Every structure is written in structure tokens, then in C-alpha cells.
Amino acid sequence: MKRIQFFLLIFCLILSGCGKRYTNNNGNEEVSSVMDAKSDILSMFREAGLEDYSETFQRMIKPSIRLITERESEKKSKVGQTKLGGQPDLPPNIEWPYWKQYPMSFIAQINLQEMPIIQTDNDIYPTRGIIYFFYTANPEAAYEEGDYDNNPETSKVLFYDGEIKNLVRTRPPKELSNELQFFSARVAPRLEWTVPDSESFEVNEVLGLSWGDEDNEKYWKVFQENFSNKYKEGHTSEFHVGMNRLFGHHDPVQGEHMGEGWRLLLQIDSEDSTNMDWDDTGRVYFWVKDIDLKKLRFDGVTTIREGS
Template identity: 30%
Template structure:
């Protein structure tokens, strides 16, 4: 369905080493090349449930769920089904073998009752890992509004690469060393990847890798959630910054879901926002997906 050029990692490393736009010391270039993470890229295409096999990765439509599945609810209302990811389709792009070879990730989100939108602040959600492969295409609950369902977009995965977010703690030393590290390193690489390598997949969807956060790196959001500081007053946030920073180093990005994708209509509740789902490094190593943290960022 989709096609992407191979050997992009070699192209990225060659660009970093040889481009005049990347104006940092050669030894620092090599250190930053080591930070490049293999990532599962996601490309979407508008579709219809009748054209998709049961269990195929998709955003929107009717979910393919185990027969005994209980639809998640919040505030006595059904949550909105947003996406399902078939892990067997991901395996060949999971270079570090960080995910199960089989099973499914499901994402259900709830609406802010006051504004009838997604907002991420104390928003109930369900990120579900299911090993069951005995699935049926499931009808929506009778009490869900028609407007609270989403059109179908099929997902295809591809080999992708990410670098740390420019505000991520991993880049603090480089940012101190160079007056405008973002301009001389981050921006040229991101522009090169979008314009030269992945121009046909310019969205914020991905699985694993470094976060591509709209605002500050979401690892700080995951940590602040753990500490009960997510959405707290800035003064309280700054007071606990050292705690947030240290805890953020224990978190990894698991998945990004982009609401601002023209092949879906998640934007009707999520606007230009992206959902980020993360977990502790220990949980990822143990493939434990029961303590997922969620963050929502908008432009």
C-alpha cells in the first residue's frame, strides 16, 4: 500500500556528519548519532471497516475486540474508541524487540463533560493490552452518540528514526555548550527527515522511539503525573522540578496518537493535539502495560 525508501538510518547519519547545516563539533555529532532511536513509523489512509480484516491495525471505525470484552466507561458514559494496533504487524520494525510479538493495543478516551472535547487534564482513558486473538467486530454501545464515533483509517507501519526532543534532559549538556543548539542541530535534521525522507508521512503518529512532543518533552509530563503535579500551578511545578527531572529519566515513550490527521476525524474532539502514552523503563522491559501514563499536547 505504502512504500518507503530503505537505508534511511545511513542517510541520516551521513547528513549529520557531512552537512554544512549541522554546525557542531564532530565528536558531538558522533555522540548524538548514538542517540538516534529506531522507531515504528505509522502511515494512515482513509478506509472503511468492510475493507479491513478483523484485527487489522486502524484508527476509528468499530473495534475488533475479544468476545467477552467489557466496553470501558467513565462518569457512567461509554468511552470513545480511537485506535487498535495489531502487534504482529509491528514486529519487523521493532528493532530492539521491546514489544510482544502478538496481541493488541487499544485506546479508548473520554470527553471533558463541560466542553465536550479531549483535553488530557484528569481525563479518564483506557490503554489496553490484550493477548486474545479470538476477536469479533464489535458494535458500539447503545448509549454512545453517533457523533462520538470516528471514521476508519487503516494503519501501515514502516521503519522510522527519531532524535531526542530539543528540551529532553539527554541534550542538556549540548544545549549548554552551544549558543543555539536547536538551530544548528535539531532543526536541520528534522527538516531533512521531513523534506527528504518522510515527506509522505508527515504526521505525529509513532510507536516507541524518542517523543516528538509539541511542547516540552512528554517524559516530564509522565513524571509529573506520577507525582500528582500534572496541570499544577507553575510555581509548584518549578518547586518540584528536580524531582520531576529525576523521575522523568525512568520513563519511555510507548505510543503517539495524532488527532490532527486528515485521514481521521479525531480532530473534532482533539483539535491539533497529540496523545502521548508512556511507561517506566522497567515496565517496558517486562512488557507490563498496566501502568500507562498519558499526556495530551496541542499547538
Template identity: 25%
Template sequence: MLFSAMGLLLYVYDRLRQKRRSRTPAISGETIRLKARLRRLVRPTLLLVPAKEPGFSKIGGSPELPAGQTWPVGYEGRSFLAQIDLETLAPHAVIDWLPKEGRFYAFYDSERHGFADVVRILHSVEPAGPPVAAPAGVRPFFAERRVAFMVFTSAPSLDWLGLDVAYLDLDEDEFEQLEAIGDAPPPDELQHRIGGYPNEIQPEAMSLSCEHLARGLPDPIWGEDIPPAIARAAKEWRLLLQIDSDPALKMNFGDGGRLYVFIRERHARAGNFSKTVALWQTY
């Protein structure tokens, strides 16, 4: 078979295109629908990273509480977890359900795992004060890191959507495509975060878990029919704070687990941080 120079180039190009097309896996209709659904639900998220110029926001250390604000105590005493200046979030990302002023402080009680208040949040619009030492008997003490914020986007996991991956007819490549939606760091990297969606370690429909905990109900059973009222109410939960196990800060939740603090959107908009719900997962 004889070719001109141009004909040979066209022939080679066509063969390469066919070969590339033959290696491209087919995408199922189910994957296309899920990708479209996930893209509609993408939200901004802020990664808490070491600050170059230290400000108020930090993880660990001692809380800089306003005058008259006392350190909350629990069954065995609450350890200080983090403090965030809400005014500094606005320039970084539009998390429009958070107040634009004030600060919140997170405290953790290692004896309250399984209860809604394993993490307790205090919110104040009063000026911050000097660091407040922990009350006697409160432990553990976490090392301090001042933090800044790095903007990413985050998409919900199939678990967050209440979909059991065992019953989805998707191959490995299709799952990877779904996981690639959003530009947040991989879930196996260290992540302290505000907003967006949680990085689940174990399969769990966390929004439903939050609603059950808030109502004092047993944990939801995977695959069980959810009453419509609970399903509707569960959609209002937002991730306020995610804190990772962090060896540099002497933080370890279970076996390298994470804490997740959620708040109803209407409560956050009203500046009411007294009704948060916290979950935790470990490996």
C-alpha cells in the same frame, strides 16, 4: 596577470573554494557535542500510514476485541482510538522492548486530560474477534483507517533531553542541524507513530512529566533541580503510541493537538500495559 589554460582553471577553482568556505558558518563546540549526543540516542520509529492491503492494525472505527474482553469505560466513557498487531511490527524495525506477539488496543477518554489514564491500553494474546460496538453514551466515534508501517529513525528533541533552548548559545543554522538528525518526517506533518521519540508541540521534558504523573506528583517546573531518583527513573519511559489530530478521521485533540502514550521499558518487555501514562499537547 597572464594564466595558462590550466593555471586559469586552478585559479578559478581556488577562488570558488574560498568563497564557499567563507559562506559556511562556523559550528560551535556546543553544537558538535549535542550532535554527537543526539546521534547516540537515535531510535527506530514506525509511522502509521494508510495500508494498501488492510490487516488488523487500524486507527479509529470499532475495536476487534477477543472473546470475553470488555470495552473499558471511564468517567464519560472511552472512545476507541487504535489497535495494533505486535507481530506485524518485527519485520519493519527493531523496537526490541515491545512483545513479539499479541495485540494492543488504545481507548481515549476526553474527560481525563491531565490524568495519566487519558488513554488506556489493553493487551491480549488471544485471537481477535469481530468489531465490538461502543457502549451507549460513548463518544466521539472516529472514522476508520487501516494502517501499515513505514520505518524512519528519530532523534530526541532538546526538550526531551531537558535542555532549555533559551539558554543555549546556538544560532538558527545550528538549531537546524540538530533538528535534521534522524530521518522522521517534519514534526508539522501528520504523524501517527509507534516507538522513537515524541514530536512535541510545546516545550516539555516529557519523560519527567511521565514520571511525575506515575508518582502522583505535580508537573515538574522547568529549570528546577530534579531529584536523582526521579531523573534516573524518567529515562525508562518509551513512546508506545503517538496519535495526531486527523481531520479525515474526525480526530481533534484541543486545537490540532496530539496524544502521547508512554510505557516503562520493563513493563513493555513483560507485556504489562496496565501502567501506561498518556500526555497531550495542543497549539
């Protein structure tokens, strides 16, 4: 019964985004009214008693692309389309990535031309090419290798900006066990606003709202809670709702954050649709440096995994 209720909830979330339109690279959609919500979020921030910080905070309200997933067989998915799990569509000259003796699991391929355009005054996001995400998901590597945690070499992010017709659907190595090969899931992208968590570098260091301060309590007890209830669909659900997202601020499980100059590239949640389970409904975060993202360089991406 819980599984049925879960899928009904996901179906409702997808339907709730149907009226929210955005501009994407093929020009078939209109500019999203979601972008107009930024002023409402700033008003919510001021009403929480944080008016003195509003000028700095308004630059921290960042758009994100929520990735709503639905399981889809490999046979139905088109080569080069955005998807989580399954088998990647790689250029023929790309070898499957390993960390040490461990073949990495394929996590996602994001075709940026299928994503909403979310350029803002403060940020410029890439709008072309395909980004591929691989990660060493093997529990033996995670628990037995002393240099596993926060090691940028345990993940691999690749970028391709060529013709789709040149891509080849690629099977994983035989050494990669079935439980580390995730279900293929199609993606419905939806634009959302995000704000930094109360324990983040942006709130603690840039705004100067240190943990335990009265204004910090206003941020997380009043503003952040009100924001999440209104703008983070699935936040109030009694069931676990997957929060996969591209760009924006991450949704922390245990409160770990990267510092200045880093931004979220991709957040992957535990979900039935992909059969991904990161340490009991945890999440995996791919972080990239600002300067590297502008140059479309992904060799320095660092991955953090948090379990609940």
C-alpha cells in the same frame, strides 16, 4: 482545493516509502536501508558543532514506526488488522473501558506482527500480539473534571496475544456520542529514525544541553532543523501532515515531556482520515515505562494531550 492538496500530499508520502523495505514478522520484506541512515544522522550532529556529545547522543537516535493512514470502511477491514478508529476487534471477555461515567473512545489497535521489526543494540521492542488503545476524549471530562490531566486512569491500553479467530468486532456503548467515535482508517507502517526534542529530558539532563546554552542552540537551530527537513517527511509542508507513530521519540506540540524511565508508546495526531481533532491539530501521546514495556504490562500507561 486545500483538502484535495492535502490528500495528494499524503498519497505522495505513502509512495515515497515504497522503496524503503523492512523486515516484518511474516518475512515478506527485506531488511530496510533506512537503518543505514543512522551514521548520516550522527555525522549531521557532529557537523552542527556537537562532536563532544556524539558518543552519548548516538544511543538516543531511535527507530520509530510512522503510521500513515487512509480511511477504510469497517466492512473492508479484516478482523485483527492494524487500524486507527472504527470499532475494535476485542476478545469476548473484555468489557468496554470507562473513566468515571465517561465511555472511552477507541483510538487504535496495533497488530505487532504487521509492524516492522526494529530491534537495536539498545532496545528490544515487542513483536507479537495486539495492543489496543482507548482514551477519554469527552471534552466535558477534559474541562470539568479536576483530576483529568496526566491521570493514567483516563486511558486504557490492553494487550492480547491469542488467536485472531477468537476476536469479536465490538460496538461502543450507546452513551458514546457519534463525534467521539472516530473514522476507521487502515495503516501503512513505515520505518523512520527519530531524535529527542531540544527541550526533552534526554537533551537537557542526559546530554546536559540546558535551555539558553550555546550548544543547546546548535542542537535545535542547526541539527534538529536539518534532521527534520531531511528525515521527517511532511515537516516542511504548508499543510498539516499527520504524524502518528509507534515507539521512538515523540513530536511535541507544546514541549511537554516525560522524565527518565519513560518512552513513547503511541503518538496520535489530528487527521481528516480519522476525524480526530485534538484541540486544533494537537496530538495525544501514550507513554509507558521501560520496564513495563519489556514485561508487556500496560496498566501504568499515562496519556498526555497537547493542543496547538
